[in-house]
Amino acid sequence: QKEVEQDPGPLSVPEGAIVSLNCTYSNSAFQYFMWYRQYSRKGPELLMYTYSSGNKEDGRFTAQVDKSSKYISLFIRDSQPSDSATYLCAMSLQGAQKLVFGQGTRLTINP
């Protein structure tokens, strides 16, 4: 079993839809949870990060962490074609430089 599981998709939705992306994990010691966005032929870039459980909102993006269920989510409201990319979840132990990534979900927003 992988330490972090993420559905690779692909996921295709119409413009304006609410998108939900999810990851599950097995290591209860993870403390920091991140979402990276990767456009085609580019390196990943950090979208959001949260510490421990709870919600964090940034514009159209909301990250949720449920440590009791070992489940994290990223919601995108009013999705735009420019949101089309691969979204990777990542996690780490407190103070660690070792990030563990999910395999990424490829998302397409159709105009």
Next chain:
Amino acid sequence: EAQVTQNPRYLITVTGKKLTVTCSQNMNHEYMSWYRQDPGLGLRQIYYSMNVEVTDKGDVPEGYKVSRKEKRNFPLILESPSPNQTSLYFCASSSSLAGGYEQYFGPGTRLTVT
């Protein structure tokens, strides 16, 4: 412009021929890492470095070497490349001041070993 650069961007080589992929950052970051990205497996960490002369293994270090002699540079060395090292490689850096969690990635190096 703050950035992480990698060279070369594309490389085709043969089994057993030693190669080095360079990585450089201009943000004065303490932390640097190397990852490989493969279809269905996502990003996997090869090695990371907390500072000059301090390196440690990630999840898939076999067949790779690194060194950190200067803060800005973190080269990845494949002493005897094999076809299973064909992959897309990313270098990343981050600042200890920000907890190290926001990693800035380079543009990637696509390596093919025949």
